[in-house]
Amino acid sequence: MVTIIIAVVLGVLILVSAGFVVATRARRGAAPPPDRAGAAATGVLQAPAESPPDVVQEAPATAAPGPVEAVEESVAEAPPELPEIELEQRPALRDRLGKARALFGGYLSGIRGRAVDEATFEEIEEALLLGDVGIKTTTELLEDLRGRVKSGEVERQPDAVLSALRGDLEALFEKDETGLVLAPPPGPTVWLFVGVNGVGKTTTIGKLAARESLEGRRVVLAAGDTFRAAAGEQLETWAQRAEVNLIRGSDGADPSSVIFDAVQHASARGADLVMADTAGRLHTKVNLMEELRKVRRVAERPPGQLTEVILVLDATTGQNGLVQARQFTEAVAVTGVALTKLDGTAKGGIVIAVRSELGIPIKLVGVGEGLADIVEFDPKEFVAALFE
Amino acid sequence: MFETLTDRFEGIFTRLRGRGLLGDAEVNEVLREIRVALLEADVNLAVVRDLIERIRGRCSGAELSKSLTPAQQVIKVVNEELTATLGGEPFRLSYASRPPTIVLLAGLQGSGKTTAAAKLARWFKQQGRNPLLVAADLQRPAAVEQLRILGHDLGVTVFSEPTDPVAVARKSLEEAQRLGRDVMIVDTAGRLTIDLALMAEVRSISAAIEPDYTFLVIDAMTGQDAVNTAKAFNDALALDAVILTKLDGDARGGAALSVKQVVGKPIAYVSTGEKPADFDAFYPDRLASRILGMGDVLSLIEKAEKEYDAGVAEKAVERLQQGQFTLEDFLEQLQQVKRMGPLQGMLGMLPGMPKEVRDAKIDDRDVGRIEAIIRSMTQAERRDPTVLNGSRRIRIANGSGTSTTDVNNLVKQFKEMQKMMRTIGPMAGLAGGKGRKMNRDGRNKKVKGGRVTPSSRGAR
Numbered sequence: 001m002v003t004i005i006i007a008v009v010l011g012v013l014i015l016v017s018a019g020f021v022v023a024t025r026a027r028r029g030a031a032p033p034p035d036r037a038g039a040a041a042t043g044v045l046q047a048p049a050e051s052p053p054d055v056v057q058e059a060p061a062t063a064a065p066g067p068v069e070a071v072e073e074s075v076a077e078a079p080p081e082l083p084e085i086e087l088e089q090r091p092a093l094r095d096r097l098g099k100a101r102a103l104f105g106g107y108l109s110g111i112r113g114r115a116v117d118e119a120t121f122e123e124i125e126e127a128l129l130l131g132d133v134g135i136k137t138t139t140e141l142l143e144d145l146r147g148r149v150k151s152g153e154v155e156r157q158p159d160a161v162l163s164a165l166r167g168d169l170e171a172l173f174e175k176d177e178t179g180l181v182l183a184p185p186p187g188p189t190v191w192l193f194v195g196v197n198g199v200g201k202t203t204t205i206g207k208l209a210a211r212e213s214l215e216g217r218r219v220v221l222a223a224g225d226t227f228r229a230a231a232g233e234q235l236e237t238w239a240q241r242a243e244v245n246l247i248r249g250s251d252g253a254d255p256s257s258v259i260f261d262a263v264q265h266a267s268a269r270g271a272d273l274v275m276a277d278t279a280g281r282l283h284t285k286v287n288l289m290e291e292l293r294k295v296r297r298v299a300e301r302p303p304g305q306l307t308e309v310i311l312v313l314d315a316t317t318g319q320n321g322l323v324q325a326r327q328f329t330e331a332v333a334v335t336g337v338a339l340t341k342l343d344g345t346a347k348g349g350i351v352i353a354v355r356s357e358l359g360i361p362i363k364l365v366g367v368g369e370g371l372a373d374i375v376e377f378d379p380k381e382f383v384a385a386l387f388e
Numbered sequence: 389m390f391e392t393l394t395d396r397f398e399g400i401f402t403r404l405r406g407r408g409l410l411g412d413a414e415v416n417e418v419l420r421e422i423r424v425a426l427l428e429a430d431v432n433l434a435v436v437r438d439l440i441e442r443i444r445g446r447c448s449g450a451e452l453s454k455s456l457t458p459a460q461q462v463i464k465v466v467n468e469e470l471t472a473t474l475g476g477e478p479f480r481l482s483y484a485s486r487p488p489t490i491v492l493l494a495g496l497q498g499s500g501k502t503t504a505a506a507k508l509a510r511w512f513k514q515q516g517r518n519p520l521l522v523a524a525d526l527q528r529p530a531a532v533e534q535l536r537i538l539g540h541d542l543g544v545t546v547f548s549e550p551t552d553p554v555a556v557a558r559k560s561l562e563e564a565q566r567l568g569r570d571v572m573i574v575d576t577a578g579r580l581t582i583d584l585a586l587m588a589e590v591r592s593i594s595a596a597i598e599p600d601y602t603f604l605v606i607d608a609m610t611g612q613d614a615v616n617t618a619k620a621f622n623d624a625l626a627l628d629a630v631i632l633t634k635l636d637g638d639a640r641g642g643a644a645l646s647v648k649q650v651v652g653k654p655i656a657y658v659s660t661g662e663k664p665a666d667f668d669a670f671y672p673d674r675l676a677s678r679i680l681g682m683g684d685v686l687s688l689i690e691k692a693e694k695e696y697d698a699g700v701a702e703k704a705v706e707r708l709q710q711g712q713f714t715l716e717d718f719l720e721q722l723q724q725v726k727r728m729g730p731l732q733g734m735l736g737m738l739p740g741m742p743k744e745v746r747d748a749k750i751d752d753r754d755v756g757r758i759e760a761i762i763r764s765m766t767q768a769e770r771r772d773p774t775v776l777n778g779s780r781r782i783r784i785a786n787g788s789g790t791s792t793t794d795v796n797n798l799v800k801q802f803k804e805m806q807k808m809m810r811t812i813g814p815m816a817g818l819a820g821g822k823g824r825k826m827n828r829d830g831r832n833k834k835v836k837g838g839r840v841t842p843s844s845r846g847a848r
Contacts, residue, residue, distance in 0.1 A: 008718070008721055008722050008725050009708070009713075009718070009721070009805060009809065126433060129427060129433050129612065130432075130433055130612045131612070132430075132611035132612050132613070134427075134428070135424050135427040135428055136428075196609070196634070196637065197498070197500070197634060197662070198497070198498025198499060198500055198607065198634070199498055200497065200498060206529075227662075228534070228662075229533070229534045229535075229537035229538050229541075230530040230531070230533035230534035230536075230537055231530075231534075232530075233529070233530035233533045233534075234528070234529045234530035234531075234533075234534070235529075236529075236530070237529030237530055238529060282634065282636060282637040282638075283637070283638075284636070284637050284638050285636075314498060314607075314609075315613075316496060316607070316610050316611060316613050316614075316617070317607075317609050317610065317611055318430030318609060318610060318611025318612065318614075318639070318642070318643065319427075319428050319429070319430050319611065319639075319640075320430070320609040320637065320638065320639035320640075321609075321611075323638060323639075341496070341497060341498075341580070343580060343582075344496070344580040344581065344582060344613070345580075345581060345582060345613055345616045345617070346611065346612075346613035346616075347613075349611075350611065369497075369527070369528075
């Protein structure tokens with residue numbers, strides 16, 4: 001109770017001092033922006049939100065928007081061209097990355113042919129930071145490296161220092177299994193895919209489904225994203241491309257029930273593998289993370305055997321990737337990471353922090369939108385690409 | 389994550405508190421911390437470097453203020469620089485004299501273009517416009533379907549056809565004219581900047597419709613690569629503004645700073661949720677404090693502005709400082725604070741809250757109990773709790789459905805709080821007269837020309 005009194009009083013103090021800022025802002029002519037959820041929670045009626053101030057409006061619109069007119073459906077859905085499946089030649093990560101890296105060429109070429117000094121370490125630091133490795137992990141790596149150079153363990157040569165660092169990074173991933181685990185029959189293996197919005201969960205599942213199907217496994221996809229508009233249709237297109245079955249629920253249905261149905265379906269038909277899509281969710285949304293826990297509990301239920309919970313991470317993601325990994329792991333015990341969009345200019349260095357701080361292995365890498373554009377994670381190539 | 393950063397800045401505060409002038413060593417120490425904070429917020433390394441130098445330039449020497457502590461001074465400078473970089477000329481949208489006004493959205497895969505398109509459509513509708521949504525993303529499976537569903541829910545027509553994106557864009561112009569739409573929002577496929585064919589395609593789309601506005605849609609969680617993305621899209625399309633998405637997570641959004649710095653175009657809108665209504669104009673000062681990890685104070689202040697009677701609050705603070713704060717005042721404040729939402733969430737957002745208070749579990753039922761106790765007191769008792777004798781306490785406990793222990797606790801804690809406030813309140817530099825003076829000084833200073841102008845920045 002004491003905290004409440006102090007909290008309220010302090011709150012008032014702080015607000016009043018901050019309140020002056022408000023007054024000044026208001027005087028500058030800024031109208032308060034539309035409120036978000038807060039207003040609803042407090043139950044206070046709000047005046048209709050005014051238009052944001054920094055937008056010049058024309059004279060009041062002449063024609064007030066009348067009653068919502070019938071929505072014309074001038075949409076014709078095109079069956080997307082199905083690309084030929086050419087899984088025979090898996091793209092090497094290096095080939096894919098080559099495109100991106102060529103643009104930057106010779107990141108650390110500057111430190112070669114020079115004595116190793118503080119500037120050398122600064123350049124390495126820069127390379128790591130620009131690769132989204134993050135300041136904490138970078139600092140730890142470099143402190144260790146500096147120590148070893150000082151003690152003579154690592155030769156005071158630019159190439160020796162670089163290869164020592166590469167060795168450290170590769171060693172980080174060395175013992176990790178990269179393949180996805182299949183459960184022994186009977187009972188279908190279940191792989192669950194989770195992540196924030198827009199990282200490429202559905203695309204990853206589509207590509208994996210094609211691969212697994214081509215390797216002779218009978219695959220069932222579960223369209224567990226019942227929230228986002230047309231997410232089911234998106235997965236359906238992938239299911240057609242990969243020629244696998246898909247279980248869908250109605251929009252807004254409980255995702256757990258869709259996954260339950262998919263497992264039942266797979267079990268009845270003797271399928272080997274269920275890949276379950278889920279709606280993208282920010283790890284900060286408590287209720288959505290609760291929903292995901294439930295999805296996991298359902299996915300674990302026999303006859304299904306949940307062997308993988310894959311966190312899909314976008315290579316362009318910065319330091320928030322670590323927070324995502326932490327929160328998703330806490331909620332659903334992530335077993336591995338699929339790093340997507342690595343064919344762009346982003347280097348995905350955040351997975352180094354994810355691996356070193358949370359111990360979550362990186363299993364898959366997505367390198368394009370084609371059916372075959374998914375490869376096993378290769379630490380050597382990944383690390384090499386960081387410095388290229 | 390927010391908490392740790394706020395703590396760290398408070399750490400610098402306390403370390404620097406009590407030191408006199410800001411020497412170079414202290415400046416360096418603070419700048420190192422700020423560098424880390426900015427990098428953790430995903431501000432691009434080059435941008436961080438630039439910022440740090442500007443901050444260093446403003447911190448060492450002449451500009452030191454007498455009314456602020458050194459730490460406050462540094463934080464203020466940092467905040468101003470961030471706000472200045474993020475802000476500048478705000479985005480102004482004016483409608484084309486010959487409708488439709490054409491808006492083109494571009495960005496990487498998964499940045500949130502389709503959702504942003506729907507949100508924009510809703511926003512235009514609210515402005516009394518009559519938008520047409522154009523689905524020119526024929527790449528991603530079901531992207532057209534997604535926009536069609538979103539458009540249907542909003543009552544906005546969606547146009548697309550299974551040809552090719554450039555043809556769709558071209559034909560949509562006729563469609564907008566045929567249907568008499570005055571705004572046209574074109575959603576395009578996500579593309580990587582190094583995919584030369586796709587970048588050429590989006591250029592062709594742009595050439596075909598000659599958009600009035602081209603927006604880059606970028607994810608607030610983007611890391612260092614935001615700079616490359618922004619630059620490549622700006623080179624290809626000549627961007628007019630940026631839409632920052634997924635700001636409802638806990639990413640600190642440093643990418644916005646990088647993008648702003650690199651393309652020099654304003655951030656027009658932010659997307660803060662999955663619902664069409666979660667769309668807002670952009671406020672640089674808000675994002676600046678977020679990047680610094682200082683909590684979303686400004687949002688809170690805005691809420692306060694709506695819900696709070698500032699006059700009453702200021703009077704309360706004055707009474708606090710004079711030691712005349714009564715239970716009656718407290719009850720009044722509690723009512724106001726409660727209107728802003730659950731106490732716990734609100735307190736978490738306030739910077740400068742002691743950690744113990746911020747971390748304390750506050751049960752709103754306890755708040756109710758406190759209210760009940762105070763309401764069961766007479767006016768005289770509320771003004772002066774010393775009159776409370778045993779029988780009065782029993783009456784109050786009975787009246788409020790609590791026990792005399794609860795009543796005793798409340799009275800005791802309230803007295804202690806009063807004592808505490810009398811000593812630390814005015815010194816905290818947070819409240820009342822002193823706080824106001826501090827802010828006023830800050831404003832004057834800024835007007836007098838502490839701000840780095842774009843031209844002088846470029847010369848550096």
